[in-house]
């Protein structure tokens with residue numbers, strides 16, 4: 001079911017059967033040379049629509065949240081950062097709304113890593129009210145499925161999946177050279193805030209405009225390899241997995257609690 005399509009009296013009956021509330025969320029932020037600003041929310045938005053078409057009676061899909069927590073990216077034009085506190089407030093409001101409808105299982109279908117701290121906070125908030133939350137990060141899933149699907153920020157994998165969702169929003173012709181400014185010769189950035197030292201990773205926080213001036217970084221995932229067919233394959237794989245996960249989530253007994 002799609003929450004926005006229901007009347008309030010239909011919403012009142014959502015809890016008459018077990019279902020999972022699904023909130024697609026992401027960010028409006030820079031995504032490298034070719035990725036659209038909406039990359040992080042259009043992907044979960046599409047996944048949620050596909051999930052709804054397959055298991056409509058087991059889910060209720062909330063409207064997609066297009067803004068997120070992205071304070072390191074605001075030097076790039078077009079990035080919207082609503083901050084951690086605002087994000088927590090919105091997520092808790094969504095959780096409370098579903099609880100009032102009798103829905104206690106909640107899946108955050110996430111497209112942006114910066115949202116995770118707020119999702120953790122809202123998830124524990126739900127747990128203490130008798131519910132259970134889950135977070136699916138599609139780009140983490142695909143990197144675990146196949147080594148060659150490791151997904152950097154604004155790189156080839158993410159842009160490919162964005163192109164599978166909105167072919168008209170990704171323009172390979174806009175490509176320019178990727179640029180990473182390492183913190184020093186021996187502290188080399190492997191991602192926006194991650195540097196490698198003696199083969200291991202440490203976080204060193206900078207404004208992303210200083211560490212990744214082209215806006216893309218991570219795992220050698222160049223935006224030059226954008227491929228719509230590959231994006232469609234990844235989208236299908238992570239959506240299939242999420243459908244299976246939701247079916248399993250529905251079997252979890254919520255009455256068990258630590259004292």
Ligand SMILES: [Zn+2]
Pocket residue numbers: 031039040111112153154158
């Ligand atoms: Zn992204």
